[in-house]
Amino acid sequence: MPKSFKSPLKDADKLFHDPIVQACILASGDKLGCYYRALDSVNLGSADYVRALAHELGHYVFWLGDEYMDWHQRIYYVPDSFFTGIVPTYMLGGIAYSHTTAGWFYDNRVPPHSIMDMTYEYSELSWPADYERFKSLLQEKFNESWKEHLTAQWGNITKDPQTDYSVWHCSAWEAIYSFLTDHDTPIWIVNKFNNPKTPPRRQRIVISVSLTIDKWFKPKTGPYTGVGYFMEVTWG
Numbered sequence: 001m002p003k004s005f006k007s008p009l010k011d012a013d014k015l016f017h018d019p020i021v022q023a024c025i026l027a028s029g030d031k032l033g034c035y036y037r038a039l040d041s042v043n044l045g046s047a048d049y050v051r052a053l054a055h056e057l058g059h060y061v062f063w064l065g066d067e068y069m070d071w072h073q074r075i076y077y078v079p080d081s082f083f084t085g086i087v088p089t090y091m092l093g094g095i096a097y098s099h100t101t102a103g104w105f106y107d108n109r110v111p112p113h114s115i116m117d118m119t120y121e122y123s124e125l126s127w128p129a130d131y132e133r134f135k136s137l138l139q140e141k142f143n144e145s146w147k148e149h150l151t152a153q154w155g156n157i158t159k160d161p162q163t164d165y166s167v168w169h170c171s172a173w174e175a176i177y178s179f180l181t182d183h184d185t186p187i188w189i190v191n192k193f194n195n196p197k198t199p200p201r202r203q204r205i206v207i208s209v210s211l212t213i214d215k216w217f218k219p220k221t222g223p224y225t226g227v228g229y230f231m232e233v234t235w236g
Contacts, residue, residue: 048120055119062179064172065153067117067126076105110137116153116172127173163187
């Protein structure tokens with residue numbers, strides 16, 4: 001593993017509240033240099049590094065999608081103009097995020113409060129209530145086009161979550177429950193492990209569990225999906 005890496009979300013305040021970075025974003029000058037100015041290091045052994053590992057495990061173990069970007073691959077917190085010339089055009093999507101809109105996403109913490117979103121602020125997985133809040137805010141902001149701004153975790157709204165690869169149409173918590181229990185598990189997940197032409201690199205573990213909903217339950221620090229409950233890391 002690398003000793004450190006750069007992340008545009010480690011200190012996203014720089015993108016909106018550092019005058020020099022703001023000027024770089026809005027100007028047409030050296031955007032690449034401005035991009036690196038906005039990045040902070042995440043160092044091996046730090047709590048942020050462990051959270052970053054948990055975020056990546058969400059991708060590579062459970063096929064979860066990112067919640068800091070929409071299903072068009074547009075990062076909520078960064079205006080598309082900032083990345084022009086840095087990332088391929090197809091990554092920018094068809095509807096640009098302006099500096100003001102990106103600021104709205106960031107300042108109001110609009111996307112689901114999840115480790116698949118702001119890795120350095122949250123340690124929980126998104127769950128249905130997160131998406132109820134998220135959808136409500138999107139509807140107020142974008143009216144009829146609000147579905148275009150759903151997360152990459154939710155996936156392409158024109159695709160079938162049962163058959164189309166990497167499309168869930170649900171929260172990360174629901175996706176992991178489905179993955180582990182075979183409850184409404186998408187066909188694309190099942191085929192990922194059963195296709196003899198593309199053998200998996202790891203075994204899918206399925207557990208037998210029943211879920212009882214208690215509508216009166218009020219979690220204090222839950223819903224107990226934080227990385228600390230699943231991961232013990234020894235450095236050295």
